[in-house]
Amino acid sequence: MFPIELAGVGFRPDGQCVLSGIDLQLDGDGISILLGPNGVGKTVLLRMIAGLQPVSEGRLTWGAASRPDEAVAMVFQQPMILRASVLDNAALGMKPLAFGRRERRRRAHEMLERVGLADRAADSARLLSGGERQRLALARAWAVQPRLLLLDEPTASLDPSAVDAVEDIIRGIRTDGCKVLMTTHNLGQATRLADDVIFLADGRVQEHAPARQFFARPRSNAARRFIQAELPWRIRFDE
Amino acid sequence: MIDTLFAALRLLGSFDRTLVDIVWLSLRVSLTAVVLGALIGLPLGAWLAVAEFRGRNLLVVLVNGLMGLPSVVVGVVVYLALSRSGPFGSLGLLFSPGAMVIAQMMLVVPLIAALTRPIVEDAWREYAPELRVMGFSRGQSMQTLIHDCRHSLLVALLAGIGRAMSEVGAVMIVGGNIDHVTRVMTTAIALETSKGDLPLAIALGIVLMAVVLALNAAAFHIRRWAMRRYA
Numbered sequence: 097m098f099p100i101e102l103a104g105v106g107f108r109p110d111g112q113c114v115l116s117g118i119d120l121q122l123d124g125d126g127i128s129i130l131l132g133p134n135g136v137g138k139t140v141l142l143r144m145i146a147g148l149q150p151v152s153e154g155r156l157t158w159g160a161a162s163r164p165d166e167a168v169a170m171v172f173q174q175p176m177i178l179r180a181s182v183l184d185n186a187a188l189g190m191k192p193l194a195f196g197r198r199e200r201r202r203r204a205h206e207m208l209e210r211v212g213l214a215d216r217a218a219d220s221a222r223l224l225s226g227g228e229r230q231r232l233a234l235a236r237a238w239a240v241q242p243r244l245l246l247l248d249e250p251t252a253s254l255d256p257s258a259v260d261a262v263e264d265i266i267r268g269i270r271t272d273g274c275k276v277l278m279t280t281h282n283l284g285q286a287t288r289l290a291d292d293v294i295f296l297a298d299g300r301v302q303e304h305a306p307a308r309q310f311f312a313r314p315r316s317n318a319a320r321r322f323i324q325a326e327l328p329w330r331i332r333f334d335e
Numbered sequence: 336m337i338d339t340l341f342a343a344l345r346l347l348g349s350f351d352r353t354l355v356d357i358v359w360l361s362l363r364v365s366l367t368a369v370v371l372g373a374l375i376g377l378p379l380g381a382w383l384a385v386a387e388f389r390g391r392n393l394l395v396v397l398v399n400g401l402m403g404l405p406s407v408v409v410g411v412v413v414y415l416a417l418s419r420s421g422p423f424g425s426l427g428l429l430f431s432p433g434a435m436v437i438a439q440m441m442l443v444v445p446l447i448a449a450l451t452r453p454i455v456e457d458a459w460r461e462y463a464p465e466l467r468v469m470g471f472s473r474g475q476s477m478q479t480l481i482h483d484c485r486h487s488l489l490v491a492l493l494a495g496i497g498r499a500m501s502e503v504g505a506v507m508i509v510g511g512n513i514d515h516v517t518r519v520m521t522t523a524i525a526l527e528t529s530k531g532d533l534p535l536a537i538a539l540g541i542v543l544m545a546v547v548l549a550l551n552a553a554a555f556h557i558r559r560w561a562m563r564r565y566a
Contacts, residue, residue, distance in 0.1 A: 146468050169468065176465040178483045179565040188479070192470040222566040240469075 097158040097166050097243060098124030098275070100145065105154035106299075107140050114140055116299040118154065124243070126291030127266065127276040129307070131283070133322065136296045138279040142246045145277065146170045166243035173249045175233030182208065182224065182232060183217040189236045207235035211265050227258025234265045238272070245269055247278035251285060263289060283323065287311055295319045342534035347541065353515075354535065358542050361519040364432050364506070365499040368439035372495055376444045377488065380451025381477040385459050395452065401445030406438075410508030413438045417509065430511040435519070438505035443495035450491035455480045486561035489554045496550055500543065 100122040107115040115137040122128060130138045143149040144156060146168060158164045169189065178185055187204035195203070208214045211231040216224065221232060230250055237245055247266070251259040259282075266289060270276050280286055286293060290307035297318040303310060314320045346354055383395055415421050417429040417437075428434045458480045466476045481488065503521035510517030512526060520539045527536040 143464075146464075148464050148467060170465070172465060176462045178479070179486070179561070180483070189469045191479075192472065192475060220565045 097161065097164045098122070099159065100244070101155075101157045102141075102144075103155045103157075105141075105144065105151055105156060107137060107144070107149070107153070113299050118301055120294065120301055120304060122275070122277065124275050125270075125273075127270050127278065127289050128292050128294060129286045129290040130277065130279045130294050130296060131286060131322070132296035134281075137299060138296060139248055141296070142170070142248050142277065142279060145244075146246050164244065167240045168244045168246070169237035169240055169242035170246040171230070171233045171237050171248070171250050173252050175229055175236075177221045177224070177229055177232070179220070179222055181217065182213055182219050182221045185221040185232055186213075186217075186235045186239060189240045193240065203239050204235070207239045208232075210238070210268065211235040212261065225258070227254050227261060230254065230258070230262050231265060234262065234269070238265075238269055238274075241272075242274055244275045244277065247276065249279050249281065251280065251282065259285065295322070297322070339533045339537060343537035343541065346534055346538040351535075351538070354538055354542070356515055357518055357520055357523050357539060360432065360517075361500065361521075361543075362546070364435045364519060365439060365496060368436045368499045369443055369492060369495045371436065372440045372443035372447055372499075373492055375440075376447025376491070376495070377451050377481055378477060379444070380448040380491070381455045381481050382473075383448065383452045384455035385463075385473055385476055385480070398445050398452070399449045402449045404442060404445065405504070406442055406502040407504035407508065409438050409441045410505035413441065413505065413509045429509065430513060430517060432510070432517060434509040435506045435517060438509045439499040439502065442502060442505065443499050446498055447491045447495045450494055451481075451488060454484050454487045454491070458484050486558050486565075489557060493550060493554050497547060500547065 102118050102120040105115060105118040105120075106113070114135075118141065130141065132138055140149060144151050147163075156162075178188065183201060183204055186208050187200040190200040190203065205214065205217060208217055211234055213224075213228060213231055213235065216228070221229070224232060234250070250266075251262050254262065263285065266276060266278070278289070287307065290310075293303070293305060293307050293310040294301055295303040295310065295314070295316070295318070297316070302316040302318050303314060305315070310319070311323065314323055379398070383391065383398065413434060414429065416423050417426065417434050418424055419429075428437070455477075459476070462480065462483075463476075466479065471479065501521065503525055506512075506517070506519055507522050507525070510519070510522065512518050512522040518526075520543050524536045524539050524543075527533070527539070
C-alpha cells in the first residue's frame with residue numbers, strides 16, 4: 097500500500113481555498129509529522145488519507161491501488177470513549193474484523209498492558225483522565241495492527257507527563273512496523289518524534305525533509321519564521 | 336366517597352381474584368407490546384439517525400407525527416385487518432390478547448422510534464468519524480450507538496410503557512373487553528365506572544398509577560447509577 101501518493105490534491109469548501117496542488121509521497125516507515133499554522137489544512141489532509149473527506153481535486157493512490165489494502169487507524173484529538181469498560185473500548189476497533197469475541201478481548205488486554213492501562217481494564221472508560229483516554233485510544237488503534245496510523249494532535253491539552261507517556265506509545269507503534277503520520281503544534285514534540293517533517297503553509301507543501309535537516313536548515317522562509325516563532329531559544333539560523 | 340376508597344383498599348388488600356387477573360393481563364399485554372415495539376422502534380429510530388437518503392426528512396416528520404396517532408384509529412385498522420374478512424382474519428386473533436398486543440405495538444413503535452432518533456443522532460454526530468475509520472458497517476454503528484445510549488433510551492421505553500398501559504380505545508375495539516379473557520385495567524376502569532362499581536375502578540386506578548410510578552422510579556435510579564458509573 098506504500099508509497100502513498102498525493103498528486104495535485106486540493107480542497108476548496110464553498111470556493112475558499114484551503115489546500116491547493118498538494119504533491120506528497122509517504123513511504124512505509126518512520127514517523128512523519130505534519131506541521132503548519134492553524135487552519136492550513138493539516139487535519140483535512142489527514143481526513144482525506146483516512147477516507148473521511150472525499151478527494152474531489154487531484155489524486156490519492158496507495159501503491160498502485162486506489163484504496164488501502166491493509167488496516168489504517170486514526171486517533172483524534174478528542175477520542176471517542178463509549179460508556180463501557182476500558183477493555184470493551186480497547187476491543188471496539190476489532191469488531192468489524194474477523195476476530196471472535198474471546199480473541200478481541202485477549203488482544204485488547206495485551207494492548208492495554210502495552211499502554212499501561214491493564215489494571216484499569218474493568219473500570220468505566222469515561223472515568224479516565226485526558227492522558228489515559230488518549231492512551232486508550234492508541235491501544236484501540238494499535239489492536240487492529242494498522243499499517244498506517246494517523247494521529248490528529250494526540251497530545252493537545254495534555255500535561256507533560258501524559259505527553260511523555262503518549263510519545264512512548266507512539267514510538268512503540270513505530271517500532272512495531274507501523275507508519276505514523278501525525279499533526280502537532282508542539283515543535284518540541286516534533287523534534288523528539290519525527291523522522292521527517294512535512295511543512296504546510298498557504299495551502300501547499302512548502303517542505304518535506306528529514307527532521308534533522310528541517311529543524312537545522314529549513315529551506316522556505318515560511319518554515320523559518322514558523323520555527324523561530326515557536327522555538328526562539330533553540331534555533332538560530334544564519335541570515 | 337370515603338367508603339368507596341376503603342372498599343377499593345379492601346379489594347387491594349385481599350388480592351381480589353378478578354382484580355389480580357385484570358392487572359396480570361394488563362402487564363402481560365403491555366410489556367409484550369413494548370418489548371416487541373422496542374425491537375422494531377429502537378433500530379428504526381437508530382436507522383433514521385444514521386441513514387442518508389432522499390426523503391429522510393419526510394420520513395422523520397412522518398414518524399414524529401405518528402407519535403400522536405389516535406388509539407381508536409389504530410383499533411379500527413387492526414380490527415379491519417384481523418376481522419374474518421380482513422387480510423389476517425384466518426389467524427383468528429380478533430378479541431384475543433394477541434390482537435391487543437398488535438394494537439399497542441402499533442402505538443408504541445413510532446413513539447419509541449421518534450424518541451430514539453435524536454438521542455442516537457447526537458451520538459452519531461460525535462462518533463461517526465471514528466466508527467467510519469474503524470470500518471463499521473451501518474448496522475454495526477447502529478448497534479454500537481444504541482448500546483452506548485442505552486440509559487438515555489430508557490426514557491423512550493418508559494414513554495412506550497406509559498402509552499401502552501394507559502390507552503383504552505384500541506384494546507377496547509380489538510379485545511372486546513371480555514371478562515377474564517381480554518379485560519385490562521383501562522377497559523375495566525371504563526366499564527366498572529359506567530356500571531357504578533367504583534371500588535374496583537378505583538382499586539385498578541391505584542394499581543395503574545403504582546405501576547407507572549414504580550417504573551419511573553426504577554428508570555430514575557438506573558439513570559442515576561449510570562451517571563455515577565459512566566460519568
